[in-house]
Amino acid sequence: MRELPGWLRGSVTVWLAFWAAVHLYFGGFGFPEPIEMRSLHLLVFTPPLFLLYPAFPTRSPMNRPSMFDWAWAAASAAPHLWVFVNAGAVSDRMEYVDPFTPVMMALAITCMVTMLESIRRAVEPGLAWMVAICLLYMFVGHHLPGVLNTRVFTTAEIMESAWLVPTAGGVYGPLTGIVATTIAVFILFGAFMQGSGTGRLFSNLGAAVAGRYTGGPAKVAVISSGLFGTMSGSSVSNVITTGAMTIPLMVRIGYKPAVAAGIESAASVGGALMPPVMGAAAFVMAEITNIPYGDIIVAAAIGAVLYYFAIVAAVHFEAKRAGIKPMAAADIPAWREVLADIHLVLPIGLLVHLMMERWSGNFAAFCSTLAMIAVSLLRARTRMGWRAILESLTNAGLTMAPLAVSIAASGVVVSVLTATGMVVAFGGIIKEFAGGNLGLLLMMLCVTVLVLGLGIPTTPSYIIAAAIGVPQVLELGRPLGVDMMQAHLFIFYFAVIADATPPVAAAAFAAAAIAKASPTIASLHASRFGIAGFTVGFAFIYDPGIMLRGGPMEIFMATAIQVVALTMITSAYAGYLLRPMGVPLRLLLGGIGLFAAFGHIAPDTVRLPLAAGVLAAVALLQYASGRRAAAA
Structure with a gap:
C-alpha cells in the first residue's frame, strides 16, 4: 500500500471514514433499496483502491498516485454511479428482454476491466485471472467439446449477466448485497473493538493464562490470535498484528523460526472459525442458506474450540520435546492489568x-458498536476520542474496499457458472468420479477447496466451492x-x-516474513498445527454431535472422539506424550488417532x-518407564 502525501492521505482518510460511518448508520436505521445500496x-x-495500491510495486510511484491511477479511479466509478443514479430503471427492467444499449455495453466493459485491475x-x-477466464469461457464455450460445451452467448448477454442482472448474481447480486449490509457493519464492530483496546485485552489475557506454562509464548500466540481473529476478519492482518509480538518471542526462547511462523499462522487462520464473529464467509453462508447467523455460530462453537485445543496440544508436546521454558515472569502481565480492560467484553x-x-x-452489530464506544468511556485507558473513532472508521473502510471488489468478482463467477450450466457439469464430474461414495466425494471437495485457496481469498473460494459441491x-x-x-x-x-x-498460503507467507523463515516450510508446519481443521470438517458430516445436535450422550461422544484423536495425532507428530517416544509408539498413536478421527465406517x-484405551495404555507405559528411570 502507498504512503500518500499529507493532503491526499487526509482526503482518502476522511472519504473512507465518512462512508464507513454511513454504512454504520444504515445498519441501525435501515438500508436503501438493494440496487442503490x-x-x-x-x-x-472501488476508486480509492487505485490511489492506495500501485499498479506495479517495483515500478510505480509509492508516494503518490500517477495520472493513470487517477484515470483508473474515475473509470471505476462511472459504471456504479450510472447504476446508482438509474437505480429505479435498473430494478424495473426485464432482464435479457429489455434492450442492452450501447451505453450499457460500454459501462459493463468498463466495470469488468476496472474490477479486474482493482482485484x-x-x-x-x-482471483482476477479466474474471473477473466470465466468470462472468456462464455465467449468460447460453444467451441469446446464434451461437458465443457455451452450454447452460444452474445456479447450483450455475457456483459448483462455479469453486470446488470442483480437477481441471479453478477456485480450487483445478492453476494454484494450481504457485504454492503451485514458484513460491513460487522467489520465496523471489529474495527472499534481494535480501536478501544480490546486487542490489548486479548493479548494480556493470553499471556496471563498461558505464559507461565511450558511453551508459554506459543500458547499465548494461540490464545491471543484466536481472540483477535474474532474481530480482525482477516488471517493475514491477524498474523501481522499478533505475530509481530509473538513470533520473535517464540524464536527467542527456542522455537525454530519456521515452527514459530507455522504456529502463528495456524492460530491466526482459526480466528475465522471462532464465534461470535466468524469472518465474511460465515455471513455469506447465512445469506445463501437462509439459516440464522445465530444458529451457525452455535453449530460452529465446539468445532472452533477443538481447533484451538489441537493447536495448544501440539504446541505443548512440541515444547516438552524441545525443552522450551515458560515466559519470563517479567513478561507476564499481572491480572490487575488484564482486569483493567475487562469492561470491553460487555459489547461482545x-x-x-x-x-x-x-x-x-x-442491527446487532450496530448496537454492539455503539456499546463499544460507550463502554470505552468508562476508563481513561480505553476511552475513545474523536481521533480514535476516526481511525477506527478509516480502518473499517480500508478493510471494506478490497472485500467489496473481491465479492463482486465472486458474484460474476457464480453468474457464469449458473448461466453456462457449469455448476451442474462440475458437480456431475465430481459425482461421477466419486462413484456414489460420500467419503470420496468429500475428499475430492476438500482438495478442490484447497486448490481454489491457492490464489483466491477465503470468501470467494467458499462461495465457488459451495455452488459446485453442496448439492x-x-x-x-x-x-x-x-x-x-x-x-x-x-x-x-x-x-x-x-x-x-x-504450496501457496497467504497467512503462512506473512508469518514467514516476520520469522525470516522459508514460507513453504512454515506452511507445512501450519498444516501440522492446524490438523483439527481437517478432522472437524469431516466430523460435521459424520459426527453432527459436535454441532450440539442430538442428546447429551451424542454430543459427548462426538466431542470426546475428537479430543482423544487430536491428542494422539499431535503427540505422534511431536514424538512426545509424557516422555519422548520412539517410532513404534508414534506410529501406533498416529494410526489409531487417524482411525478415530476419520474411520467413520x-x-x-x-x-x-x-482410541482412549490405546492412549491410556501408552500414557501408563510412559509413566511407569519414567518412574523406573527416576528410581534408577
Whole structure:
C-alpha cells in the first residue's frame, strides 16, 4: 500500500471514514433499496483502491498516485454511479428482454476491466485471472467439446449477466448485497473493538493464562490470535498484528523460526472459525442458506474450540520435546492489568445475546458498536476520542474496499457458472468420479477447496466451492440425513484453512516474513498445527454431535472422539506424550488417532473406547518407564 502525501492521505482518510460511518448508520436505521445500496457500496470503495495500491510495486510511484491511477479511479466509478443514479430503471427492467444499449455495453466493459485491475492490485491476481477466464469461457464455450460445451452467448448477454442482472448474481447480486449490509457493519464492530483496546485485552489475557506454562509464548500466540481473529476478519492482518509480538518471542526462547511462523499462522487462520464473529464467509453462508447467523455460530462453537485445543496440544508436546521454558515472569502481565480492560467484553456479550435472540445481524452489530464506544468511556485507558473513532472508521473502510471488489468478482463467477450450466457439469464430474461414495466425494471437495485457496481469498473460494459441491453432498448424504448447514460448514472449514496450507498460503507467507523463515516450510508446519481443521470438517458430516445436535450422550461422544484423536495425532507428530517416544509408539498413536478421527465406517462406541484405551495404555507405559528411570 502507498504512503500518500499529507493532503491526499487526509482526503482518502476522511472519504473512507465518512462512508464507513454511513454504512454504520444504515445498519441501525435501515438500508436503501438493494440496487442503490450495492451500487453505492462499490461506488465509494472501488476508486480509492487505485490511489492506495500501485499498479506495479517495483515500478510505480509509492508516494503518490500517477495520472493513470487517477484515470483508473474515475473509470471505476462511472459504471456504479450510472447504476446508482438509474437505480429505479435498473430494478424495473426485464432482464435479457429489455434492450442492452450501447451505453450499457460500454459501462459493463468498463466495470469488468476496472474490477479486474482493482482485484489484481489490492486482493489476489489469481482471483482476477479466474474471473477473466470465466468470462472468456462464455465467449468460447460453444467451441469446446464434451461437458465443457455451452450454447452460444452474445456479447450483450455475457456483459448483462455479469453486470446488470442483480437477481441471479453478477456485480450487483445478492453476494454484494450481504457485504454492503451485514458484513460491513460487522467489520465496523471489529474495527472499534481494535480501536478501544480490546486487542490489548486479548493479548494480556493470553499471556496471563498461558505464559507461565511450558511453551508459554506459543500458547499465548494461540490464545491471543484466536481472540483477535474474532474481530480482525482477516488471517493475514491477524498474523501481522499478533505475530509481530509473538513470533520473535517464540524464536527467542527456542522455537525454530519456521515452527514459530507455522504456529502463528495456524492460530491466526482459526480466528475465522471462532464465534461470535466468524469472518465474511460465515455471513455469506447465512445469506445463501437462509439459516440464522445465530444458529451457525452455535453449530460452529465446539468445532472452533477443538481447533484451538489441537493447536495448544501440539504446541505443548512440541515444547516438552524441545525443552522450551515458560515466559519470563517479567513478561507476564499481572491480572490487575488484564482486569483493567475487562469492561470491553460487555459489547461482545451484547452482540452474542442479540444474535441468540434472532435480531438481524446488521442491527446487532450496530448496537454492539455503539456499546463499544460507550463502554470505552468508562476508563481513561480505553476511552475513545474523536481521533480514535476516526481511525477506527478509516480502518473499517480500508478493510471494506478490497472485500467489496473481491465479492463482486465472486458474484460474476457464480453468474457464469449458473448461466453456462457449469455448476451442474462440475458437480456431475465430481459425482461421477466419486462413484456414489460420500467419503470420496468429500475428499475430492476438500482438495478442490484447497486448490481454489491457492490464489483466491477465503470468501470467494467458499462461495465457488459451495455452488459446485453442496448439492452433491446433500444428494449423496441423504441416507445419513446430511443437511444444508453440515454441507456448508464442511466447505467453509477447508476454505478457511486453505490460507495456511501449502504450496501457496497467504497467512503462512506473512508469518514467514516476520520469522525470516522459508514460507513453504512454515506452511507445512501450519498444516501440522492446524490438523483439527481437517478432522472437524469431516466430523460435521459424520459426527453432527459436535454441532450440539442430538442428546447429551451424542454430543459427548462426538466431542470426546475428537479430543482423544487430536491428542494422539499431535503427540505422534511431536514424538512426545509424557516422555519422548520412539517410532513404534508414534506410529501406533498416529494410526489409531487417524482411525478415530476419520474411520467413520466404525461406530462411535468402537472408535472412542479403542482410541482412549490405546492412549491410556501408552500414557501408563510412559509413566511407569519414567518412574523406573527416576528410581534408577
